[in-house]
Structures are given as C-alpha cells and as structure tokens.
Amino acid sequence: MATVRRDALVFSSPVLAPWRWPVFEVAAPTAGPRLCIMAGMHVNEVSSIEAAVQLQARVASALARGSVSILPILNLPALPYRSQYVCPVDGRNINFSFPGRPDGTFSEVLADAILREWSADAEVLIDLHGGDLCENVTKFSLFQQTRDAVLDRKNLSLARCFDSEIIVALDSSNLGRPGRACTACAERGRLAVMAEGGANGLIDAQSTRFHLNGVLNVMRTLKMIEEPPEPATRAQTIVGEYLWIDSPRAGLLYARAEPGARVTKGQQLAIVKDTYGQVEAEIVAPASGLILWRINHGLTTEGEQIFGLGIPLTKTPNVA
Numbered sequence: 001m002a003t004v005r006r007d008a009l010v011f012s013s014p015v016l017a018p019w020r021w022p023v024f025e026v027a028a029p030t031a032g033p034r035l036c037i038m039a040g041m042h043v044n045e046v047s048s049i050e051a052a053v054q055l056q057a058r059v060a061s062a063l064a065r066g067s068v069s070i071l072p073i074l075n076l077p078a079l080p081y082r083s084q085y086v087c088p089v090d091g092r093n094i095n096f097s098f099p100g101r102p103d104g105t106f107s108e109v110l111a112d113a114i115l116r117e118w119s120a121d122a123e124v125l126i127d128l129h130g131g132d133l134c135e136n137v138t139k140f141s142l143f144q145q146t147r148d149a150v151l152d153r154k155n156l157s158l159a160r161c162f163d164s165e166i167i168v169a170l171d172s173s174n175l176g177r178p179g180r181a182c183t184a185c186a187e188r189g190r191l192a193v194m195a196e197g198g199a200n201g202l203i204d205a206q207s208t209r210f211h212l213n214g215v216l217n218v219m220r221t222l223k224m225i226e227e228p229p230e231p232a233t234r235a236q237t238i239v240g241e242y243l244w245i246d247s248p249r250a251g252l253l254y255a256r257a258e259p260g261a262r263v264t265k266g267q268q269l270a271i272v273k274d275t276y277g278q279v280e281a282e283i284v285a286p287a288s289g290l291i292l293w294r295i296n297h298g299l300t301t302e303g304e305q306i307f308g309l310g311i312p313l314t315k316t317p318n319v320a
C-alpha cells in the first residue's frame, strides 16, 4: 500500500519563505521513478487544477512503483486576484520565467526553486494548463525539441500520452532564453511535458479528463501503475513553429475560426469593429496551420495576442 502525505512545500529562498504550497506526496513500497506534476501556474486554468486535485486519490490508490508529487496551484499569489497570465508579485508570467534564477524576481526565484528543489530528482515533470479567463484552447500537449534525438523521442512519447488533437514540438528558436518549464528541462537533458485543455476559468469534465488520463497514461508508460496505456483517440498532428497573431486594432472582436481548426494562409480568422459597427481590421492567417487557442472575449486591444497558430512539421529529424 502506498503511503500518502498531505504536506506544505516551503523553499529555502527568503523571497519565497512566507509561502506554503499545498503538495500531495505518494510513495509506493516498491522503488521506481519519481513523477512531479504541477498545475495552477495560471490560476484561471481550473480544469487542469481540478485534474491535479482528482489525481491525488487516483494515484494514492493505484501507485505500484516509485513516487509522485502533485502541486495543484503554483501561482498562489494570483489566487485572491484571479490574475490572468501573470504572478501579481512581480507582474511576470511564470510560464516564460524558466529556468529562473535564485537572485531574480519572485517568478524567477520560484521557477528556479521548482527546477532545482521540488522537481530536482523527478524523472518526468508534467505542467498542466488550459484556457485563462478569456481564452479557449484546443487540447494539445507540448515539449521542447533539442539537438538530442533520444531525449526528443522520449519527450514526444510522453506528449503522446495525452489524447491531444495537436502536439507542439517547440522548435530550437526557444532554446537559450527564458521560457517554459519544459524548455528549461529539455536543455538540461530532463524529461518534461506540458498539456493544455480548458477555457474561461471553468471546470469542464472533458478537459479535466484529458489532463487526468494524460498523467495516468504517463504513469502507465513508466510502469508506475499496473495497467496498459490507453490509446489516443485524437489525431495528434505534430506542429513545430508556434505563431502568435496580434490584433492590429482595439475594438469588438468577432472570431471566424475556432481552436483545433485547420486554416490556410490568408484565411480570415477574425474581424475587429469599432463602436459604430464599422469594420476596422481583418485578421488573416499568416501561414497554413492549426489554431491552438483564441481569445474569446468580445473585446480586444491593439497589439493583444488573439490567436495561437501551430505550423505542422514537414521535416522531423528528431521526432519523425
């Protein structure tokens, strides 16, 4: 029988010292891999937070080998404000603060502590996301491509554990600069995958199941649970380049393409109208690809990123 500990995670940095992160630890009597799972880097992405909560009972009853640590809400300072995207202590997006630094701002120190303290001995780090207050995302999983083909293939197999419509194999332009946890891990030769599914600060059962089953499939693949992995039911198209499409104007936003849709270069994605109902701008696809997410608030501001577009890989030296 696995042992269970409901604990508070504290970090050594004085910047983080006032905070206590609820963490759920499960250890099987038989040795095996250690898996670290975090959610709530963006606190409105509650379908993934709910999955981290539900996962605790599932893991406690099913873990056969190794140990699991579950951190359901990383961005604790954001909770009272329901902050979108950022950590209110320093106004930074933790998702683009990895690997962080021990002498940086709050988000950078936290990112550093996540990698070098909490998950330092993890065989795999899983980061669950999905749809901030004004966002709808398709179901996708994501990992960082490197120059190490063996590592890339292992990370791809973890990304495939999630029943994704799309797998983002982040291209090498993301290496060597602050970014996602999975990028910082891959640069250090560590296995890490991120999953996206959910919308609008709502718990929806389908998105929660996507996250929950994805993590359980990782555990099945690592033989931490004695069950065969469940096969994917979605297409799992692999994309490399990840384009962000901005709104050229402020105004009322009318989307013409939904997350998961395949679009062609030049296709209309949205129009923006002014408050007189006049069309101010047309937003078209800069390339052919798949819509990863969109802003689904009816208002937009000039320069706001309103669509994420993934460009399918044509050449896949490491992950073919």
Ligand SMILES: [Zn+2]
Residues within 6 Å of the ligand: 041, 042, 045, 095, 129, 130, 131
């Ligand atoms: Zn997120």
